[in-house]
Amino acid sequence: xxxxxxxxxxxxxxxxxxxLTFITVYAAEFDFGALNVPIALLIASVKAGVVALHFMHxxxxxxxxxxxxxxxxxxxxxxxxxxxxxxxxxVAN
Amino acid sequence: xxxxKFIKSLAYPSxxxxxxxxxxxxFDPETEHSAAKLGMWLFLATELLLFGGLFAxxxxxxxxxxxxxAEGSANLDVVLGSVNTVILIFSSWTVAVAVTAIQENKIKxxxxxxxxxxxxAAIFGINKYFEYSYKLSNGIGPGTDIxxxxxxxxxxxxMLHVFIGMAVLGVILKRTYEGRYSKEKFTAIEIGGxxxxxxDLIWIYLFxxxxxxx
Numbered sequence: 001x002x003x004x005x006x007x008x009x010x011x012x013x014x015x016x017x018x019x020l021t022f023i024t025v026y027a028a029e030f031d032f033g034a035l036n037v038p039i040a041l042l043i044a045s046v047k048a049g050v051v052a053l054h055f056m057h058x059x060x061x062x063x064x065x066x067x068x069x070x071x072x073x074x075x076x077x078x079x080x081x082x083x084x085x086x087x088x089x090x091v092a093n
Numbered sequence: 094x095x096x097x098k099f100i101k102s103l104a105y106p107s108x109x110x111x112x113x114x115x116x117x118x119x120f121d122p123e124t125e126h127s128a129a130k131l132g133m134w135l136f137l138a139t140e141l142l143l144f145g146g147l148f149a150x151x152x153x154x155x156x157x158x159x160x161x162x163a164e165g166s167a168n169l170d171v172v173l174g175s176v177n178t179v180i181l182i183f184s185s186w187t188v189a190v191a192v193t194a195i196q197e198n199k200i201k202x203x204x205x206x207x208x209x210x211x212x213x214a215a216i217f218g219i220n221k222y223f224e225y226s227y228k229l230s231n232g233i234g235p236g237t238d239i240x241x242x243x244x245x246x247x248x249x250x251x252m253l254h255v256f257i258g259m260a261v262l263g264v265i266l267k268r269t270y271e272g273r274y275s276k277e278k279f280t281a282i283e284i285g286g287x288x289x290x291x292x293d294l295i296w297i298y299l300f301x302x303x304x305x306x307x
Contacts (some may be wrong), residue, residue, distance in 0.1 A: 006193045014186040021178050025171070028305035040301040047297045055189040056290045065134055072138035076145040083149045
């Protein structure tokens with residue numbers, strides 16, 4: 001594709017993903033309290049972003065594809081945020 | 094009379110339509126390719142929201158019953174989960190290589206990469222089988238508690254996607270031997286690859302949420 005040697009790029013990306021997987025498992029050994037989930041989600045999101053940008057070629061796609069990739073994340077946010085707001089603001093009768 | 098004619102048209106709609114003429118796509122190949130890819134991204138969006146319901150359930154019940162989730166998560170096999178993560182990311186890499194190789198007409202490389210991907214997917218499935226059967230033989234099932242309901246539902250739906258991905262890539266692999274793909278014609282490999290990467294993406298989130306953070 002656009003890069004000079006895509007195979008080399010893929011290999012580097014894979015090594016990066018392996019490193020991040022190791023970090024995920026390693027970070028779980030420690031207790032950060034309330035930050036446990038945010039830290040795990042942050043590392044997972046970095047991995048997901050790398051997969052989408054490089055393996056799924058989002059980096060080289062047009063703006064329309066970006067809209068199709070980003071908009072469902074907004075819908076996912078609405079789904080989780082509004083369900084949670086409903087559940088946790090109910091007054092027990 | 095008009096009404097009878099209308100009802101008849103419902104029963105035999107084809108008589109009302111112009112005859113089907115076999116013809117090529119209305120678009121030039123490049124437009125067709127990007128349209129197919131955009132369609133796949135739209136499908137992946139619906140897939141994300143399918144898993145989104147499970148992630149929402151996870152977030153809410155985890156907040157409600159943190160102790161149950163910590164105990165359940167501690168009982169999962171982190172080693173098997175990590176091995177499966179490595180296998181799935183590796184197979185994502187091989188698919189990415191296959192998608193680039195076909196654009197350089199390296200059919201042999203495409204076939205090798207797709208074979209490796211299918212073998213990785215099979216190993217993933219076998220690991221999952223051992224994991225499930227170990228849990229079930231210890232009396233832990235989807236009905237044990239809410240954590241295991243979500244665990245079995247999420248990993249089960251994910252496993253289904255692995256099987257579908259294997260079927261899709263298997264058909265593509267078979268067709269590479271029939272010489273159906275070339276550097277001019279590789280849309281199927283690219284969008285099949287996109288589907289496989291989604292399977293990987295979902296697992297990237299499921300693994301830490303279910304196995305690690307308790």
